[in-house]
Amino acid sequence: MKIFKYFSFALLFVCASTFAQEEIKPERKPGHTNQNKFKQLYDEFATPNMFRTGSGAPGPAYYQQQADYKMDIEIDDENARLFGNETITYTNNSPDELKYLWVQLDQNMRAEDSKTPLISNDRPQEATYASSFTNKYLKQALDRGFNIEHVKDVNGKDLPHMINRTMMRVELPKPMKTGDKFSFKIKWNYNINNHVTEGGRSGYEYFEENDNRIYVMAQFYPRMAVYNDVEGWQNSQFWGRDEFALPFGDFDVNITVPADHILDGTGYLVNREEVFTKDMMKRFKQAQKSYDKPVMIVTQDEAEQTEKTKSKDKKTWKLSAQMVRDFGFATSRKFIWDMMAVKIGDKDVMAVSLYSKEGNPLWEQWSTRAVASTLKSYSRMTFDYPYHKAISVHAPMGMEYPMICYNFGRPDKDGNYSDRTKYGMISVIIHEVGHNFFPMIVNSDERQWTWMDEGLNTFVQYVAEQDFAEWNPTALSPNDKQYPSRRGPAKNIVRYMGGEQDFIAPIMTKGLNTYQFGNNAYGKPATGLNILRETIMGRDLFDYAFREYSNRWMFKHPTPEDFFRTMEDASAVDLDWFWRGWFYTTDYTDIGIKEVKKYQVTSNPTAAVKKQLEAQGRSIDDLPPLVFFVEEGSEDYEAGMSSGNVSENVKTVKEYVMDNFTPEERKQLKSPNYFYNVTFNKPGGLVMPLIVEYTYADGTKEKVTYPAQVWRLNDAEVSKSIASEKEIVSIVVDPDLETADVDTTNNSWPKEVKDSEFDKFKNSVKD
Ligand SMILES: [Zn+2]
Numbered sequence: 001m002k003i004f005k006y007f008s009f010a011l012l013f014v015c016a017s018t019f020a021q022e023e024i025k026p027e028r029k030p031g032h033t034n035q036n037k038f039k040q041l042y043d044e045f046a047t048p049n050m051f052r053t054g055s056g057a058p059g060p061a062y063y064q065q066q067a068d069y070k071m072d073i074e075i076d077d078e079n080a081r082l083f084g085n086e087t088i089t090y091t092n093n094s095p096d097e098l099k100y101l102w103v104q105l106d107q108n109m110r111a112e113d114s115k116t117p118l119i120s121n122d123r124p125q126e127a128t129y130a131s132s133f134t135n136k137y138l139k140q141a142l143d144r145g146f147n148i149e150h151v152k153d154v155n156g157k158d159l160p161h162m163i164n165r166t167m168m169r170v171e172l173p174k175p176m177k178t179g180d181k182f183s184f185k186i187k188w189n190y191n192i193n194n195h196v197t198e199g200g201r202s203g204y205e206y207f208e209e210n211d212n213r214i215y216v217m218a219q220f221y222p223r224m225a226v227y228n229d230v231e232g233w234q235n236s237q238f239w240g241r242d243e244f245a246l247p248f249g250d251f252d253v254n255i256t257v258p259a260d261h262i263l264d265g266t267g268y269l270v271n272r273e274e275v276f277t278k279d280m281m282k283r284f285k286q287a288q289k290s291y292d293k294p295v296m297i298v299t300q301d302e303a304e305q306t307e308k309t310k311s312k313d314k315k316t317w318k319l320s321a322q323m324v325r326d327f328g329f330a331t332s333r334k335f336i337w338d339m340m341a342v343k344i345g346d347k348d349v350m351a352v353s354l355y356s357k358e359g360n361p362l363w364e365q366w367s368t369r370a371v372a373s374t375l376k377s378y379s380r381m382t383f384d385y386p387y388h389k390a391i392s393v394h395a396p397m398g399m400e401y402p403m404i405c406y407n408f409g410r411p412d413k414d415g416n417y418s419d420r421t422k423y424g425m426i427s428v429i430i431h432e433v434g435h436n437f438f439p440m441i442v443n444s445d446e447r448q449w450t451w452m453d454e455g456l457n458t459f460v461q462y463v464a465e466q467d468f469a470e471w472n473p474t475a476l477s478p479n480d481k482q483y484p485s486r487r488g489p490a491k492n493i494v495r496y497m498g499g500e501q502d503f504i505a506p507i508m509t510k511g512l513n514t515y516q517f518g519n520n521a522y523g524k525p526a527t528g529l530n531i532l533r534e535t536i537m538g539r540d541l542f543d544y545a546f547r548e549y550s551n552r553w554m555f556k557h558p559t560p561e562d563f564f565r566t567m568e569d570a571s572a573v574d575l576d577w578f579w580r581g582w583f584y585t586t587d588y589t590d591i592g593i594k595e596v597k598k599y600q601v602t603s604n605p606t607a608a609v610k611k612q613l614e615a616q617g618r619s620i621d622d623l624p625p626l627v628f629f630v631e632e633g634s635e636d637y638e639a640g641m642s643s644g645n646v647s648e649n650v651k652t653v654k655e656y657v658m659d660n661f662t663p664e665e666r667k668q669l670k671s672p673n674y675f676y677n678v679t680f681n682k683p684g685g686l687v688m689p690l691i692v693e694y695t696y697a698d699g700t701k702e703k704v705t706y707p708a709q710v711w712r713l714n715d716a717e718v719s720k721s722i723a724s725e726k727e728i729v730s731i732v733v734d735p736d737l738e739t740a741d742v743d744t745t746n747n748s749w750p751k752e753v754k755d756s757e758f759d760k761f762k763n764s765v766k767d
Contacts, residue, residue, distance in 0.1 A: 037687045038712050041576045044584060045561045051229040056565025057552050064557055066091040067224035067249040074256040074314075075215060075331065080192045080204060084221050087154070089183040092176040094227060099175050101182075102227075102235040103168040106219040107190050109240050110200065111145025115165065116240045131197050142191065142198070146222070149187040159184055166238040168222065186222045201399040201406075207334065207356075210307050214332040214356060216395045216406045217265075219244075223326070226445065230559055236447050242512040243446035243453070246325040248555060253320075257331045259313035260306050262298055264337075264354055264391050265329025266403045267321030275317055287339040288348065294338040294368040300357055303336045307356075321402065323386075323555055325443050328401030330354055330393040338364065342372040345384040349375055355394030362411050362425060366475060367392045370429040373471055377430075377464035378437050381543065382550035386441065390433050398428040400435030407432055419477045423484060426475065430468060431461045442553045449560055450511030451583075455525025456563075462488030462530060490535075490740040493519070493527040497588040498742030504586040508560065527740065528582045535738045536689060536708070537573050545570035577687050577708060587685030589739045592746025593731055594717060599629040599675035603656045606636040627653055629675060672723035678731060678749075681717040684742065690718070693735040696726035703735070 048054035050061035071086040092098055109116050128136075151161045151170055160171040176182055192215065195203030202218040226234040226245040234245045257263055269275070276284065280297050287295035310333070321327065334356040341348045351371035355363040371392050375385045387403050395406040409425020411417035437460070439446055439453035446453050462485050469476050469483035476483065486492065496504070496519040503515040507525050514520040533542040548570040549563055564579050581587055605613075605620050606628050613620060620626070630636050661669070680690055690706040710718050722728070733747040741747065 036712075037581060037715060038577045038709070039580070041564070041580060044580075045564070046230070046559070049229075052559065052562055054565065055569040056549070056562045056567070057569075058556055058562075061095070062556070063093040063095070063229070065093055065224075065227050065247045067247045069221070069249060069251045069253070069327070071221060071251070071253045071327075072256075073220070073253060075192075075258075077213065077258050077261075077310075080194075080213065081189060082192050082217070082220055083189045085185070085187045086221055087183055087185050088222075088224060089181055090176075090224060091181050092178060094229075095178055096227075097175045097177055098172065098227070100172055101170045102225040102233045103170060103186070104223045104225050104238065104244075105146045105148075105163065105166050105168050106223070106238045106244075108145040108163070108166045109238050110142075110193055110198070112143045114145070119239065135197055142193070144191050144193045144198070146188050146190050148222075149189065150185070152185045154183045154185065164237075167225070167235045188222065190220075192217075196396055201397065202328075205396060207358075212307050212332065212334050214330070214334055214395065216328075216330045216393055216397075216399075218326070218328040218399065218401050218406075221327070224249075226557065228557055231445070231448070234445060234447060238447075239512055241517065242510070243450065244326070245445040245447045246443070248323050248325050248443065251319070251321045251324060251327050253327060253329075254316050254318050255329060255331070256314050256316045258311050258333065259315040260309070260311035260333045261315065261331045262303075262333070262335035262337055262354065263317045263329060263331040264352065264393075264404065265317075265319050266324055266327045266401060267319035268388065270318040270320050271316075275315055284339070287350070288341055290340045291343065292340075294340040294351075294353070294364070296364075297337040297339060298335060300336050300360060300364070303334055304357060307334045324402040325440060326401050328404045330391075330395075330404065330406070332356065336360070336364070338368050340368050340372060342375055344375055344379050347384070349385055349387070350389040351375065352389055352391040353393075354391060358410055359394040360411070361415050362409060362417055362422060363394055366422070366426055366472075367394070367407070367429060369472060369475075370426050370468060371433050373468045374430045374433040374464050376471075377467040378434055378460055381460050381463060382437050382442075382547060383554055385436065386554075387436065390436060392429050392433060398432050400432040400440065402436065402440045405429075405432035405435065419480075422475075422477075426468065427461070427465060427486065430464045431457060434461050434464060437550070441555060442550055443555070443557050444553075445557065445559075446511070448510055449508075450514070450517075450521035451507045451525040452558070452560060452563065454522045455507070456529070458487050458522045458526035459529040461485075462526060487523045487526050488530050489737075490527055490531055491737040493523050493740050494742050496523060497586075497740055498590075501586055506585055507583045525583070528578070531738065531740070532567075532575070532578065535691070535705075536575075536578065537571060541571040541573060542567075581686045585685065588742045589686045589688050590684030590741055590743045590746070591680060591682050591688060591690060591733050591739070592743070593733060593749045594679040594681040596679075596731065596749050597677045598632040599677065600632065600637070601653045601675060602628050602630055603653050604628065606630055608636065625656065627656075670723075670725070672725055674724045674727050676722045676724070676728060677719060678722060679717055679719045680733065681746075682711060682715065683746070687711050687715070688739040688741075691734045691736075691738060693732045694722075694724075694728050695730040695732075696724070697729050698726060700726070 050059045052062065053059045068089040069086055071084060074083045076083065090101060108114065148163070151159045153159055153173065162169045170184065172182060193200050193203040194206055196205050202216060202220060204213040204215045206213055224247055226247050228234070251267055253267065255263060273281070283295055283297050287297065319329070335354045336356065337354055339350050339352045342351050351368045353363060353367035353371065355367065371390050375390055379385050389403055391404040393404065393406045396408050396410070397406055398408055399406045407425065407428045409421055409428065411421065434457045435453065438444065438457045444452035465483040465485045496516060505514045505520055507520060511517070511521055533539055545567045549566040552566060553562060564575070568575050605626065609628065610620070687708045689708045690710050691703065692706070693701055693703045695701050731749040734741050
C-alpha cells in the first residue's frame, strides 16, 4: 500500500491537485469575532461545585428548601371573592443563615397600582372586541390585588413585613440557621378576576345562562419564593407573562364552596365519603377499574339539573398533597366529571376530566383519553408518573399545576367543531398534562428559563401526540395519516429562524424579554431536541440521556447547565457546539452546494505541472510515479491532455499504479470511474451535520452524513472529493429537511429552479 504515501506526498509537493486535504481560509467579515464555534462552553457555564457537579448531576452538597402549607380557603360565589388563611412552615436546608423570607404575591400583578400595563407597548387595533374595548377604555381598572389582612407568627404576634409589588419580605424574629423550621400565618382576600374578559391564568368564566361561574384557581395564595445556590432568593418580580419558581412542600387545604359545586384539585381528596353522593362513590369505584374508557362520576344530565338552581348551603372539600410545588383547584356547579384508570409501572393512576356541557361532545370523547395517553408517553420518556391522578379542566386557556391543568377547546353552540378545534384541544391537554413532568416534578425556574419547562415539554408533547394518534386512530380526521403536530419537525421552525433578526432573541433569554415568545421558548428548543434525537445523536443515545436528566432532577431544581451537561455525560456526544449555536445565538441553518467539478485521471502530467517543475528546475523523471487530475472543461482538458475517454484513462492509470500491489491486494482494489470535487458552503451561521444525498445515473441513491465537525476548521465552506464507480447525476443537501435549513434554493446540484419555502414565505410577507 506504499502507493498512497506517494499519492499524498507527490500531490502536496507539486500542489497540483484539488484532491489534497487543504484548508480554505474563511473570508473575514466585518465584526467577525473569531470565536470558534466548537469552543467549549467554559466561559458561559457556571463552574461546577459541591452543589452541582460537572457531570450535570446534583452534587454532594445539593440542597433544596421546603415550604409546607395548611390553608383554609372559602369562595364567596355571589361576589366572586376569595378568602384565605394559611400557615406556612418553612425549612431552611441551605448552609446559609436567613434573616428574612420572600413570599410571592402574584395576584398583585392585577392590583390597581400594578406596573404591568405600563411596560406594554400598545396602540389601538383596527378591530377590537367590544368587551376588550370596554375593559381597556371605559372601565375603571378593577382592583384584583391581594388584600393582606395580617402576617403573624404562630403565637399571634404581628411579623414586620414589606410589600414590593408582587414580592413580600417577611422579617424573621431571629435568623434561621441550617435545619431550622419557622411557621407563620397569612390571612388575605381578593376579588377574583374574570379571566375571559380581564385575562389571566386563573379566575372565573361567567355564563349568563343561569348566572353561573366556572372557577379555575391558581396563584391564589401567598407562595414562598425559591432560595437556592444559584440565585439566592429568586425574587424577580412577576410581570404577567413570565411564570413561576417554587419550592416543594406538603399541602393540606380545606376549600369551602357552595354545597352544589363539584370540586377537584391538587392532592388526595381526604373526605371523599363526605362530599360524594352514594351514586358518585359507586361510579368512582367502577372508574378505578376501568382501563379502557372513562366512567361518568357526574353525568351531563345531572350537571344540567344542578346548574339551574343555587344551593345556600356550603360544603368543604379537603385535599392533601405531598411533594408538590404548587396547588390549584377548579370548582363549579356546572361540572360534568369523568375518570378512568391508567397503569403506570405497577401503579394505577386516575385520568380525570371536569367540563361543562359547553365542552361536549368533544370533551367526553377525548379529554380523559388524552390525559391517560399523555401519562403513558411521558412516563416512557422520563420516569413513572409519581402522583395518583391527573385532571384536565375545560377552560378557555391552557395552564398547568401539579395534578391539575386548564385546557381550551370548545365546539360551537350546536356542538359542531373543526379539525383545528379538535386537534387544538387534544394538543393543549397533552401539553398541560405533560407539564406535570416539566416543571412540576423536574422543578426548573420558569421565571428565569422559560425553555427549560416549555421547550422540554413541547418536545415530549410531539412524541406524545404521535403516540396518541397511534393508540387512538379514530381521533384522526380521515385525511390525516399521522397526528398533525404543530411543533417538533425541523421544517416547522424555518419561518421563525429565517425571519427578521431584530425580532429574534437567543433561547437563553429570560422569558419576559423575548420576542415571538411561542417560537422562542416552545418551538425552537423543542425542535432543537428533536434534531438531536432524530439526526445528531440518534434515538437510543438521546433517550437514555434525556431519561437520565429527568431522573437525576426529579423532585429537584435543575439549571440549564445541569441539562446540557447531563445530555453529554450520559451519551459521550460533545454537544457544546450545538448548545452554543442553537441556544446562545440567533444564527440559522443555511447549507448549500457551491460548485461541483468533474475530473478525469491520467498519468500524463498537465501543462501546469510541467511548468511548475520547470520553474523549480526539475524534471518529472526525478519524482516518484504521479497521477494527475484534470478538470473537465479546463485548458489541459481542452488541449487534448485527456483523451476524453474516461474508462480508457482510468484503465491506463490503474495499470500504471498496479506495479505497487501484490496480486491479492489488486483483487481488493475499487474501480472508480468518476471523480468529483464538491464544495459545500454555509451562508448560515449555525453549525449542523452536512447531510448529502447522491443520486447515480442508474437511479440509485446514497445518503452520507458528514458530522457537524466537518465545519470545525472552516465555517464558510468545505470540500469533498468523491471517487465513484457510477456517474453522479444529482446531489441534494438535507434531502429530508432535518436541519431547519432556511433556504433550500442552494441545496441542489444541478440547481433546481423552484421557489424555496423560505422564498415563498418572504414573498408572502411582502404582499
Ligand atoms: Zn406550557
